[in-house]
Amino acid sequence: MKSIITIFCICFCLSxxxxxxxxxxxxxxxxxxxxAPLEDITADNNQVLSIIDASNSKMAxxxxxxxxxxxxxxxxxxxxxxxxxxxxxxxxxxxxxxxDFNTLSEDLKEFKVKGVIxxxxxxxDIVVIATMNKVNNTIxxxxxxxxxxxxxxVEIPAxxxxxxxxxxxxTFNFKHTPFKK
Amino acid sequence: xxxxxxVLPLILLSVGIAIVAYNVYNKPHIDxxxxxxxxLVTAENxxxxxxxxxxxxxxxxxxxxxxxxxxxxxxxIENGIGIVTLKTEDDFGSVQCNLSTEAKNDFNVLKENELxxxxxxxxxxxxxxxxxxxxIVNQ
Numbered sequence: 307m308k309s310i311i312t313i314f315c316i317c318f319c320l321s322x323x324x325x326x327x328x329x330x331x332x333x334x335x336x337x338x339x340x341x342a343p344l345e346d347i348t349a350d351n352n353q354v355l356s357i358i359d360a361s362n363s364k365m366a367x368x369x370x371x372x373x374x375x376x377x378x379x380x381x382x383x384x385x386x387x388x389x390x391x392x393x394x395x396x397x398x399x400x401x402x403x404x405x406d407f408n409t410l411s412e413d414l415k416e417f418k419v420k421g422v423i424x425x426x427x428x429x430x431d432i433v434v435i436a437t438m439n440k441v442n443n444t445i446x447x448x449x450x451x452x453x454x455x456x457x458x459x460v461e462i463p464a465x466x467x468x469x470x471x472x473x474x475x476x477t478f479n480f481k482h483t484p485f486k487k
Numbered sequence: 488x489x490x491x492x493x494v495l496p497l498i499l500l501s502v503g504i505a506i507v508a509y510n511v512y513n514k515p516h517i518d519x520x521x522x523x524x525x526x527l528v529t530a531e532n533x534x535x536x537x538x539x540x541x542x543x544x545x546x547x548x549x550x551x552x553x554x555x556x557x558x559x560x561x562x563x564i565e566n567g568i569g570i571v572t573l574k575t576e577d578d579f580g581s582v583q584c585n586l587s588t589e590a591k592n593d594f595n596v597l598k599e600n601e602l603x604x605x606x607x608x609x610x611x612x613x614x615x616x617x618x619x620x621x622x623i624v625n626q
Binding site for chain 2: 333370378379393396397400
């Protein structure tokens with residue numbers, strides 16, 4: 307939590323010196339999808355903050371859990387109150403590094419993004435494959451990965467075990483533009 | 488006789504339970520359009536409260552329907568969602584309101600640098616204070 311704030315502060319301080327190296331979006335999209343025998347559950351968040359520092363290939367992402375919108379109000383309530391406990395853990399974060407970032411070009415290419423993801427107060431090392439390119443000064447990053455709920459101490463009661471998958475597919479789509487005042 | 492006394496009440500009871508369960512399962516989302524706002528605030532004050540003490544502001548505003556008045560800094564449509572950004576005096580921070588699908592149709596009436604009042608559900612603070620399911624109250 308504190309470290310992500312530090313990262314942003316550093317980004318801001320440095321941006322006055324070297325602003326063309328930082329790319330960001332405040333409206334990145336993340337969707338998650340749970341496929342279980344009884345029902346499919348999907349939720350969208352279109353307010354994801356993502357920052358790429360092109361000078362050192364670092365990437366930082368911050369997500370408000372309450373910004374995930376579900377089809378059904380009851381699902382959203384359960385998600386926030388029982389599963390991710392968003393009053394206690396309002397944000398999910400990722401910070402890490404894009405490997406071989408200097409090979410970024412106009413052509414879509416797969417990059418490994420390696421770092422630490424924090425959901426529900428639990429940190430975990432993760433490597434995600436992101437398809438990225440840079441066109442007209444916009445860095446696009448899309449891809450998906452699987453997270454296991456047990457890894458993040460999210461407990462699903464036995465009653466609804468057939469409604470919620472243990473492995474959740476997370477899809478992301480970010481369009482970063484140059485950071486300027 | 489047995490049917491009337493035991494089986495029929497059982498059937499009625501289970502139908503009743505099924506209807507209640509169905510309604511709970513399909514409970515509607517809060518209707519931001521008709522709901523009265525819990526808090527009225529300016530974009531400037533809202534942002535200042537979050538940037539000075541996030542925890543206190545979270546306790547005060549999260550999940551509430553808040554009505555925010557401010558100057559439109561930016562209007563954009565991203566992934567099919569209308570986003571209205573309200574200006575604050577801070578260089579980087581603002582109030583970011585993601586409009587509801589219905590409100591997106593009124594998007595065209597908004598103009599940059601004009602005063603607007605927007606009602607939405609506050610979900611927290613990243614670089615900006617973030618609102619979802621926002622509706623345009625007037626312009």
